[in-house]
Every structure is written in structure tokens, then in C-alpha cells.
Amino acid sequence: MEKFTKLSGPAAPLMRANVDTDLIIRIQRLVGTGRTGLGPYAFENLRFLPDGSENPDFVLNKAPYREAPILLAGTNFGCGSSREGAVWALMGAGIRCVIAPSFGDIFHNNCFQNGLLPIALPEDVVKQIAAETEASQGARHTAIDLVRQVVITPEGAEIPFSIDARKRDAMLEGLDDIALTLRLKDQIEAWQKADHAKRGWVWDSVKF
Amino acid sequence: MAATLFDKIWDPHVIADLGSGWSLLHCDRVLLHDLSGGRALREVGEAGYAIPHPELAFATPDHAVATTPGRTAESFPKGGELIAGLRKRAAETGVRLFDLGQDGNGIVHVMGPELGIVLPGTTLVCGDSHTCTNGGLGALAFGIGASELRHVLATQTLPQKKPKRMRIRFEGTAPAGVTPKDMILHAIGRFGTGAGTGYAVEYAGSAVRALSVEGRLTLCNLSIEMGAKMGMVAPDEVTYACLAGRRFAPKGAAWDAALAHWRSLPSDADAVFDEDLLIDMADIAPQITWGTSPEQVLPVTGHVPDPALAADPIRRAAYEAALSYMDLKPGQPIAGTKIDWVFIGSCTNSRIEDLRAAAAVLRGRKVAPHVTAWVVPGSERVKREAEAEGLDAAFTAAGFEWREPGCALCVAANGEAVPPGARCVSTSNRNFVGRQGPGARTHLASPAMAAAAALAGAIADVRQFAA
Numbered sequence: 001m002e003k004f005t006k007l008s009g010p011a012a013p014l015m016r017a018n019v020d021t022d023l024i025i026r027i028q029r030l031v032g033t034g035r036t037g038l039g040p041y042a043f044e045n046l047r048f049l050p051d052g053s054e055n056p057d058f059v060l061n062k063a064p065y066r067e068a069p070i071l072l073a074g075t076n077f078g079c080g081s082s083r084e085g086a087v088w089a090l091m092g093a094g095i096r097c098v099i100a101p102s103f104g105d106i107f108h109n110n111c112f113q114n115g116l117l118p119i120a121l122p123e124d125v126v127k128q129i130a131a132e133t134e135a136s137q138g139a140r141h142t143a144i145d146l147v148r149q150v151v152i153t154p155e156g157a158e159i160p161f162s163i164d165a166r167k168r169d170a171m172l173e174g175l176d177d178i179a180l181t182l183r184l185k186d187q188i189e190a191w192q193k194a195d196h197a198k199r200g201w202v203w204d205s206v207k208f
Numbered sequence: 209m210a211a212t213l214f215d216k217i218w219d220p221h222v223i224a225d226l227g228s229g230w231s232l233l234h235c236d237r238v239l240l241h242d243l244s245g246g247r248a249l250r251e252v253g254e255a256g257y258a259i260p261h262p263e264l265a266f267a268t269p270d271h272a273v274a275t276t277p278g279r280t281a282e283s284f285p286k287g288g289e290l291i292a293g294l295r296k297r298a299a300e301t302g303v304r305l306f307d308l309g310q311d312g313n314g315i316v317h318v319m320g321p322e323l324g325i326v327l328p329g330t331t332l333v334c335g336d337s338h339t340c341t342n343g344g345l346g347a348l349a350f351g352i353g354a355s356e357l358r359h360v361l362a363t364q365t366l367p368q369k370k371p372k373r374m375r376i377r378f379e380g381t382a383p384a385g386v387t388p389k390d391m392i393l394h395a396i397g398r399f400g401t402g403a404g405t406g407y408a409v410e411y412a413g414s415a416v417r418a419l420s421v422e423g424r425l426t427l428c429n430l431s432i433e434m435g436a437k438m439g440m441v442a443p444d445e446v447t448y449a450c451l452a453g454r455r456f457a458p459k460g461a462a463w464d465a466a467l468a469h470w471r472s473l474p475s476d477a478d479a480v481f482d483e484d485l486l487i488d489m490a491d492i493a494p495q496i497t498w499g500t501s502p503e504q505v506l507p508v509t510g511h512v513p514d515p516a517l518a519a520d521p522i523r524r525a526a527y528e529a530a531l532s533y534m535d536l537k538p539g540q541p542i543a544g545t546k547i548d549w550v551f552i553g554s555c556t557n558s559r560i561e562d563l564r565a566a567a568a569v570l571r572g573r574k575v576a577p578h579v580t581a582w583v584v585p586g587s588e589r590v591k592r593e594a595e596a597e598g599l600d601a602a603f604t605a606a607g608f609e610w611r612e613p614g615c616a617l618c619v620a621a622n623g624e625a626v627p628p629g630a631r632c633v634s635t636s637n638r639n640f641v642g643r644q645g646p647g648a649r650t651h652l653a654s655p656a657m658a659a660a661a662a663l664a665g666a667i668a669d670v671r672q673f674a675a
Binding site for chain 1: 223224226227228229230232234236237243255257263264271272286287289290302324325327329330335336337339351352353354355356358359362363364365367369371401402405406432433435436437456457458459462463465466469501503522523525526529619620621628638640641642643646647
């Protein structure tokens with residue numbers, strides 16, 4: 001996972017509710033591709049017009065937001081499919097933080113596996129950051145400080161956000177979940193042994 | 209202390225408390241498919257980890273397989289590479305694979321219940337958000353991402369935060385034309401597509417008890433479209449009768465032991481839910497979606513909403529975008545909207561009862577000449593059973609194409625797609641922008657409603673096509 005501590009840049013407002021992971025990355029782009037190289041395909045259905053030309057009205061096609069590392073969105077961002085490619089595509093497009101009122105559960109977990117920071121803030125606060133950013137036509141930046149757990153808006157207001165302590169620590173240090181869990185290998189095996197004694201049918205019905 | 213079905217499965221599966229509300233949860237079963245399964249198995253090995261319990265994992269290709277009659281793995285070349293990868297890694301790691309054309313092959317969430325891999329009281333994960341389908345058997349089943357999948361394969365566990373508990377009770381008798389698909393679409397329309405976020409949902413009530421296991425699987429399938437990654441129905445005699453004798457279900461004394469455990473699982477009468485919702489079956493009519501989110505749904509007798517009436521500007525913008533994409537006008541009756549395609553299939557509605565329900569509407573009638581209509585059975589076993597009953601003949605006589613099992617037009621990852629601008633009534637689960645192909649317009653409905661639309665050549669009320 002990529003470490004995350006601080007970030008500053010324009011926050012691109014995509015103030016739309018229920019942005020699903022199909023919209024973030026089309027499934028066709030994930031057939032036979034890896035974790036990298038998906039950036040150009042992020043939001044393909046919004047970014048391009050049917051004739052293949054860029055849609056000038058789409059926020060990430062507008063000059064100040066092309067390199068935006070922060071995305072502002074409506075409720076339930078990342079709902080739908082479990083495809084982790086949605087996170088890979090956003091990160092490939094340079095986005096390291098999404099601020100929205102709420103997130104799809106599976107997408108939310110996938111973010112933390114890769115170092116994309118999802119920050120949940122009330123809708124009026126997200127709208128405020130969007131308004132402040134738009135007032136400066138994207139010239140004024142939003143800053144994120146994960147250590148202090150604050151968002152600093154373009155006008156300089158400090159807004160605290162809450163984040164799961166375990167996820168925060170893993171993100172600050174770029175930790176690998178599997179290695180952490182395998183420290184508990186003995187405990188896992190003891191649980192499995194005891195479970196086999198109690199629920200033999202779970203194990204015996206599928207043994208080779 | 210009184211406990212819910214969810215607690216009775218979750219709590220005993222906690223191996224360790226990881227702090228700040230996190231638990232290390234044991235995963236009893238893992239399902240793998242072509243899109244991410246081969247890669248996950250490969251990546252675990254490349255990272256230097258072993259797979260300690262290959263016997264708990266089951267793989268089948270479904271997402272990127274062509275469904276044309278006579279297809280092979282290579283019919284869709286990019287999918288062929290994925291299937292080759294899945295075969296290679298499954299063979300190396302010892303994971304069971306149900307390959308194309310074999311008994312057991314099919315859509316992963318059709319395969320799991322069909323083979324008795326999914327059992328009440330077990331935990332099950334898969335790199336697919338519709339894993340919640342399997343909760344219809346009384347399992348705690350949920351979708352995970354690619355990194356979580358690697359973690360499960362390497363450790364047989366997953367760090368998870370315990371969700372809150374929601375119950376949705378459906379009380380009463382299903383009105384004419386109302387199927388499990390209509391029940392869950394109605395719930396999503398009423399409560400919203402984010403209502404279940406952070407919850408495990410238990411579906412209960414007299415109308416759920418009255419459902420077959422297949423109907424319960426359909427109900428649980430759309431939990432994720434309400435935001436809930438887990439949906440479940442308590443096991444009962446219907447569940448046990450369905451599971452008995454299945455290939456990986458326990459047998460003999462093990463069955464008796466399992467049964468004793470399963471009977472202890474239903475939520476206690478005085479169990480408390482964080483959210484407890486009630487739906488009167490009398491309020492439900494056959495449903496059809498009009499927009500690009502499953503919550504944008506109507507009774508088939510309804511009218512397309514007017515964005516001007518939405519108070520919230522974000523909601524208004526969403527309605528306007530949906531109407532524009534779907535090429536619909538505010539206030540128009542949804543019935544009578546001309547369609548071009550019909551797709552019957554997907555992990556939502558491709559089981560034998562779904563095909564019977566659609567065929568019953570079609571018998572003796574013809575699909576409208578301008579409509580392309582596909583039926584894609586959910587698994588090799590469903591296909592064979594349907595053919596033995598003559599359902600394939602009923603579909604083809606009406607003008608449907610009878611195809612090979614796979615995810616097909618639900619996700620359009622296999623080279624098959626609804627053409628740009630075409631309007632499709634689909635028994636799948638997502639009407640998202642571009643889901644069935646770039647520019648494709650999707651209306652979600654039950655198999656019987658899809659059959660009625662195919663006959664009418666337009667969105668139609670199935671109650672006017674009584675079998």
C-alpha cells in the first residue's frame with residue numbers, strides 16, 4: 001500500500017450522488033489488465049462524448065482539475081460492484097483522496113488496501129469545500145493532514161474528520177495486512193482446530 | 209441474551225479482537241471466478257505466501273465467458289486468457305475448478321448453492337459484490353475486493369468491522385404478478401440505494417417464509433443495491449429440504465449434527481435490530497426501473513417522475529441525468545415504452561424457477577419482431593434441467609435465443625453487450641450507466657415482466673399476460 005500522510009491540491013467537485021464503481025471504471029477495462037495503467041479510463045463514460053472526444057463539461061477535463069488529487073462527491077460514492085479496479089483507476093488518474101458524505105462499504109475497504117483516503121464529511125461541508133474551490137476557479141487548494149485528521153478548506157477553515165484508528169495507522173505506515181494477520185497464525189490454527197471439533201460438518205463435507 | 213441470526217453466525221467466527229471495533233473473522237468458504245480468481249491465486253504465491261486451505265475454495269469461470277451456443281473458453285479471447293490463468297493456478301494450488309461444460313459450472317452464486325458449498329451458519333466470501341445472494345441459505349456471505357481476496361486465500365481470515373443489524377419484514381401474501389424481484393426492488397425504491405450501508409440485513413416475515421430457496425437467493429442478491437453487503441434469510445425446513453443430498457452438503461451423522469446447529473440459528477423472538485422495517489405485501493405491484501440507479505424504480509402502472517419536484521438539487525440533477533441517459537420524459541407512463549432487447553439471466557434471476565416463470569408467460573406467444581431476446585441459464589445444471597423440461601423449446605418457439613451459462617449481459621465483460629442507445633428489459637441487478645454496454649439503457653424487472661415486455665415489444669404489465 002502507498003503511504004499517506006499529507007496532501008494538498010485542488011479539490012474537483014463531482015457533486016453527484018450514487019457514483020457507482022461501473023461509472024468509475026468500465027468492466028471491459030478490467031478484463032485481462034493489471035493494477036496499473038487504468039488512469040486514462042477513469043470515468044470514461046463521463047469524460048468522453050460518444051464520438052470519443054473529451055466532454056468539456058466534465059469536471060476532470062477542466063483546466064484546474066485535470067491534476068486534482070482530491071475528489072468531492074455526493075452520497076454513497078463507490079456503490080455497486082466490488083471491483084478494486086475502481087480504486088486503481090482513481091489512483092491512476094492521480095486522485096489520492098475522496099471526500100463525500102458516505103461511501104459504498106466494499107469500495108471503502110478497497111480504498112484502505114491501496115492508500116486512497118476516503119473522508120466522510122456532512123454534505124453541507126462537502127458543498128462548502130466545493131463552493132470555496134469554485135469561487136477561486138480551482139486556484140485555491142484544499143489540504144489534508146492525516147496525522148492531525150483535519151481537512152483545511154480553500155478559505156483556511158480546519159475541519160476535523162474521524163477515521164478508523166486501525167486504518168489510519170496502516171495508511172500512515174503503508175502496512176501489509178497479510179503480514180500483520182499472519183502474526184496471529186497460531187491463534188488462527190487453534191481456532192480452526194477447535195471449530196473442527198465443534199462443527200466437523202463444515203470441514204469434512206469438503207475435504208479432498 | 210437474545211441474539212439475531214447475524215450475531216449467531218458472526219460471533220463464533222471471531223478469532224481475535226483487533227481493537228477499535230475490528231475482528232479477525234474466519235472465512236469458511238471462498239468462491240473464485242475468472243475475472244479475479246486466477247490473479248488472486250497467482251499474487252498470493254508471488255508474494256511468498258502459501259494457501260493453507262485450498263479445500264475451502266471453489267472456482268468457476270463465469271464473467272468473461274461467451275454465451276453463444278457452442279462456445280469455448282477461447283470464443284472471447286481476452287476471457288480465454290483469464291480462464292487459462294484460472295485453470296493453471298487452480299491446478300497448482302489444488303483449488304477445485306468447475307470448468308465450462310462441466311456439472312457445477314455456472315455463475316458463481318448459482319454454483320455455490322447448487323453444489324451445497326454454501327451452508328447455513330457458515331461465512332462465505334467472493335470477489336464479487338453479489339456474494340450476498342448466498343445469504344438466502346442462512347449463510348453470512350459478502351463481497352470483497354481483490355486485496356481482501358488475497359488476504360483470505362493466504363490466511364483464511366479477514367479483518368472486518370461488525371456491521372449493524374437491520375431487519376426488513378415482508379408481511380402478507382404476494383399480489384398477482386409480484387415475485388421476489390419485485391419485493392426487493394420495491395424495498396430499494398422505498399428505502400434508497402444507501403439505506404443498507406453499514407448494515408447486515410435479515411429478510412423476515414410471512415412472505416419471506418413462503419418463498420422457495422431460489423426466491424430467497426433473489427431477494428438477498430439485491431441487498432448490495434440497497435448498500436448492504438450482507439443480506440440473509442434464516443434457514444428453515446425449506447432450506448434443509450433444498451440442501452439435503454447436494455454434493456458438498458454434509459451426509460449421515462454429519463448432516464444430523466449440522467441440522468441441530470442450523471435449527472439454533474434463527475433470530476430469537478426478542479432479538480433487537482438497530483433498524484427494523486416493515487413492508488406490507490399488499491403495497492407491492494410488479495416493478496420496473498426507469499433510471500440509472502436501482503432506487504429509481506416504479507410500479508409498472510407508474511409514471512416517470514418529474515425532476516422539478518425534487519427539492520434537493522443533487523437529487524434533481526441525478527434525476528435529470530438519468531432521464532437524459534434513459535431518453536425518457538417526465539410524467540410519461542413507463543408502460544408502453546418501446547424496447548429493443550430483453551435479457552433473462554444473471555445471478556439474480558437465472559435459476560430454474562425463473563426460467564419456468566418466464567416460459568409460462570411466453571408459451572403459445574411470440575416475441576415482438578423488433579426485439580432481440582436472450583435467455584442465459586445460470587449454470588450448466590440449470591441449462592440441462594431446463595432442457596429436460598422442454599423450457600428451451602418454449603423459449604426458442606417464442607423467439608428467444610437459448611444460450612450457454614455465464615454472466616453475459618448483466619455485466620458485459622465477455623464481449624457481449626446491448627448496443628449503444630438500445631433499450632433493454634433485464635432480469636439482472638444493475639441499471640447503471642453503461643452497465644450492459646456503453647450507451648445501453650437498462651430497465652430492471654422480474655423474469656415474468658421481462659417475458660411480457662418481449663411479447664409486447666414495450667414495457668408491459670405482466671398481469672395482462674396471465675399464463
